[in-house]
Every structure is written in structure tokens, then in C-alpha cells.
Amino acid sequence: MLPANTPRSFYRDAGRIAAFRGAAGDGTAPAGGGYHPEDWVASTTARFQAAPAGLTVLPDGRPLTDAIAADPVGWLGADHVERHGADPAILVKLLDAGERLPLHVHPDGRFAASHLASPYGKAEAWVIVDAAPDAVVHLGFSRDVGSDELAGWVARQDVGEMLASTNRIPVRRGDAVFCPAGLPHAIGAGILLVEVQEPTDFSVLLEWTGFDLDGAAVGHLGLGFDEALRCVDRAAWSEARIRGLAAARPGSTTRPGVERLLPTAADGFFTAERLRPAPDAVLDPAFSVVVVTAGGGELSTGHEILPVRAGMTLLVPFGAGTCALRGRVEAVRLLR
The missing domain is CATH 2.60.120.10 (Jelly Rolls)
Known part of the structure; x- marks a missing residue:
């Protein structure tokens, strides 16, 4: 049983993780309110350029990374170790959107390997635990967007145009949504979810105005926006294609x-x-x-x-x- 692991972030929580975890009565609930909207669960992944923030420490005081390194087969199994080494190859979070997250993109594995020296990109998925009646996520562009158009939006921080060009998808408790790497997305306010993802903290910010960070300086993974924006899927995603991201397999x-x-x-x-x-x-x-x-x-x-x-x-x-x-x-x- 793990205690909360809530590194500081740049967007606000609404105290939902504290309320959710506090209900367990096990002494693991974090303080609510402020800029701690994520609980990194069983994490062997550090915040981008901010280690050791994000890494899980077990109740006995050992970093989870050290425990796995000492007994990778016991923790992960021989087949997993053969495929991935002493690496769980996933990251799980609780996420409490106290405000809408900025529109952003995660690179895929090919881009991460060539630009960020990582075998993993950041595909992710969300399982909705609780949601306000009007809760939505923004997922993919609803029309083709040119590279110059996207670069202009980002440079001018033309948030209205960017959001108007995305698909707005209502979500409710129990929904599950897969978000492929490269797809522009933003989680709307009023949502508590469980997120599973590839084990990286790579994000390219398309939007940062009004958030507690200097996106122009840190929003491009150190690559510069000319290069970083190459990881963005700018193609139109139809309603049918978007529905496919939220559909479990038949006979699930x-x-x-x-x-x-x-x-x-x-x-x-x-x-x-x-x-x-x-x-x-x-x-x-x-x-x-x-x-x-x-x-x-x-x-x-x-x-x-x-x-x-x-x-x-x-x-x-x-x-x-x-x-x-x-x-x-x-x-x-x-x-x-």
C-alpha cells in the first residue's frame, strides 16, 4: 500500500486526490489545494530535468528503483525483464484537474529515440474516476492544421483558435480514453482520473498563458519549437476515429x-x-x-x-x- 507522491506542478488541483485518498483512512492522503494535482503511483520515472521529484519511495524507505534493481525478476517477472530489462515500462498517476490543463502533446517513441535518447515516448490513457456534469477533454484537431498555422498559434499564444480547432469530448465516471502519442490534448476542469502512460515526462506545450511556468523557455523539451512541433499530429481526427479511442474491445x-x-x-x-x-x-x-x-x-x-x-x-x-x-x-x- 503506497502513500501519496505529489510533486509540485504548474496547474492547480481542487483537493480531489486528498478527498479520494482520505476516504481510505490509511494515513496516506496528501494535503489538498494548491499546485499538487498529480499523485505518481509506483513511479520509477522522475519529473523532466527535476529528479528525484516524481520517484516513489516505498513505505520501508527504499526507493522503488533500488528495490527493483536488487530483484528485477521478483518484482517484474522473467518474461518482462527479458523484454524491457529492470524497468516496469509504465507510469501510473492520479490526476485532479482543478483547472483545464493547457493544450499539449507528447512525442512518440520514434521521436523520443531520435531527439531525447529515450526508448519510450508518451502514449497515455485515462480512466475517469469522477467528473463534473459538464466535464470534457480536448482530443486531436478537428481539421487539418498547417505547420505554419500551428507555429503561429503557439508563438502568439492564440489559445482561442487552438481550442476551437480541437474535438471536445464529454466524459463521465467510468469512461476510459486512449490518447496516442503525438495527439494534441487537454484535460478539462472538474475531472479526477487514473492515468496510465509510457514511463516518461515528455511534454511539448502548445499553450501556457495563465499557467505557473515559462512555457516559451521550457515548453519545447530543450529542442526549440521549430523542432519540437514536428512531433505534433496535425491531421484531422473525425468523430468516428475519436470514438475508436474510447471504445473497449468487443467481448472485453x-x-x-x-x-x-x-x-x-x-x-x-x-x-x-x-x-x-x-x-x-x-x-x-x-x-x-x-x-x-x-x-x-x-x-x-x-x-x-x-x-x-x-x-x-x-x-x-x-x-x-x-x-x-x-x-x-x-x-x-x-x-x-
């Missing part, structure tokens, strides 16, 4: 109590499952994060039985073996 209930949440396009990056025990949800061995979103019950492993309740974030190592979640409980499980 893979076994009793376990529902796959994301479209097949996410398969190469991560998996998100909703757990609703019926009567048990059986979890195969894997390094995974479980966020308990409602109710209460217990998670049993080959070694222990752990009482769980809404607001808890749990790190399950591969070595825990096959686990079972039972009770009147709902949770989200994230894994590679």
Missing part, C-alpha cells in the same frame, strides 16, 4: 470480474482493467498497480490478505503470484 470481459477498458491500439503500451469481483476477480502474476475506486473488500495473495477500500493505491509485484480481489469493491488495475 476476459474472465469473471475483469473487464478490459482500452481499445486494441493501446495494447503495445499498457493494459487497463476494471475489477468488479463476481464473486472474485482473479489477477494473473504481474507487476501492476491497483487503484481502489469504490467500496471495500480484500486482496489476497499467496502470502497475505490485505483489507482494501476506496482511495487506496496498491503496488503488486510479480512475486506476489496469482491474486484475488473479493468483496463489494471496484478497482482499476494497470499493467504493462
